[in-house]
Amino acid sequence: MSVFARNRSRQWICLLTVVTLGAIGLSTQADAAVVEGTPYSGTDTWMDDSCGYRTDVAATFSGRTSVRTGTGPATSFFFFTDNYSFREVHTDPATGRWFVVRGNGLFKDVQAKPVGGNVFEVKAMNVGQSFVVEDSTGKVAFRFAGVVTFRYLFDTGGDNVPGGQDVEFLGATVSGHDPQVSLCSAAGSLIGTGSASRLTGHPLGSTSSPLGYYEYLPPTYGQGTKKPLLVFLHGYGGTGDGSPAQLPNVINDAGIPLYIANNGWATDRPFVVLAPQHNDVPSPAYPYPCDVPFGGSCVMQLQHGYGNPLPAGSPCWAPSEVQAFLGYALTHYDVDPARVYLTGLSCGGYGVWESLGQSGAATVAAAVPIAGEGRPALGSSGCALASTPIWAFHGDADDVVNPAGSIDTINSLRTCPAPPAKDLRLTIYPQVDHNSWDHAYSGSQGQDIYSWMLGFTRN
Secondary structure (H helix, E strand, C coil): CCHHHHHHHHHHHHHHHHHHHHHHCCCCCCCCCCEEEEEEEEEEEEEECCCCCCEEEEEEEEEEEEEEECCHHHCCCEEEEEEEEEEEEEECCCCCCEEEEEEEEEEEEEEEEEEECCEEEEEEEEEEEEEEEECCCCCEEEEEEEEEEEEEEEECCCCCCCCCCEEEEEEEEEECCCHHHHHHHHHHHHHCCCHHHHEEEECCCCCCCCCCEEEECCCCCCCCCCEEEEEEECCHHHCCCCCCCCCCHHHHHCCHHHHHHCCCCCCCCCCEEEEECCCCCCCCCCCCCCCCCCHHHHHHHHHHHCCCCCCCCCCCCCHHHHHHHHHHHHHHCCEEEEEEEEEEECHHHHHHHHHHHCCHHHCCCEEEEECCCCHHHHHHHHHHHHHCCEEEEEECCCCCCCCHHHHHHHHHHCCCCCCCCCCEEEEEECCCCCCCHHHHHHCCCCCCHHHHHHCCCCC
C-alpha cells in the first residue's frame, strides 16, 4: 500500500465518513427511514512529510449523503451514497510556496455489510479522476485518473463521535498511477528543489559495481573538496535484479531516492548519495515461515540465523554485499573515506545493523537504521556495535518489525562497559506505524539526522 493510501486517504475519506455518519444518526432497525440529501462540510489541518519535506495542509470538504436500508433479503444491510469534494492547500513553511490538491467523487448505493453487532463494513470504489494538483495560479500540474478502493467500519451503536458512530479506517488500494509517486512528482515540480536533475541510474553491468544503483551528486561535487558519502539501503519494496526494468523500484519505493527523484531533496546537503539495489532470490534451502505477528522481525531473525546467505536466500540486505558496495563507492567517487554514512529503512534498517556488526565500524562514521531489527546483530556482535555512533528510529505502532528491534538494541548498547559507547540515540514516534522513515528523513518532527551524521568522522 502506498503512503497516499495509508495517510492522505486516512485524512479525508475517514473524516468525511465520520461527519457523514454522525450527521445521519443511523438505526440498525430494518425499518429505518431513508435519509436523502443530508449535507455536510468541515475543515481540517495536518502536517504532511511523505515527499521528503514538510508541508502544512489546510483542507476543506463538503458533500451530500444518503443512507437506506435494504428490502427483501437485504433488510439487514445499509446502502450508503456519498457525493463529496475536498480541497487541500499545502504550504512549505520553509519557503512559503504552496500548491493545491483538490478532488471529488461519488460512492453510489454502496452496500454496508454487517460484521457483528452494530458494526458494518463499507467497501467503496472511486473510479475516474480522483484528484488534481494545481499550482498557486490554478494551473493544473497533474491529474490522477485511476481507481481507489476504500474500506472502513462504522458502528451505529458507538458514542465517540457526533450522532453515535465510531469509524475505523481499514485501508485503501490503488490501481492505475502510484498516487504517492505521482503526487510527490507534481508537488516537486511546483515547490521542489530540482534535485531530480542530478540523479543518475546505473543498472547492473553498466559499471564495475557489484550492484545496480542510483547516484546523486551535489551541485558542488568535483570542485576540489572531497564530499561525504551517504549510502541508502531500501526496504523490501525496492528489491530488484538491478536491470533497467527493475532498478526504478528503488526510487518508486520510499525514502531518500524517492525524495531526490521528485525534487524533494535539499540540494545544499553536501552528500554524494548512492542507493544500491538488493535482489531477493528465494531458495528452498532457506525457508521463511513468518505468517506470525511482527512478520518482518521473523524474516530478519531467520535470515541472520541462516548467516545472511548470498546469492540466494536473503530477502533483506546482507552485510557482505553492503561492504562490497562501499568498497566500490570509495574507489570510484571523489568522497572522503573518513565521512562515510549508512542509513536504511525496514529491510535496509536491518542491513545497517548487520553491516555494523560485521566490520562496519572500520568504514562507517555514523549510521541511521530506521524500522529495522537490530537484536540479531546485537546478539552476535554485542558491544562492538557501540563503536559506531547510531541514531535509531521506529514507530511504536509498527506491526511489521517489532519496535523492540530498535529499543532493546539501543538500550542494551548504552550499558556497554569501557571503552565508552559512541553517541547512541533512539527516537520512537508515538502512534506511528511501520513508516517512521518519512518523519526521520524529512526532519518534520525536529530531528536533523544530516547535521548529526556530519558531526562524526571515522578515525
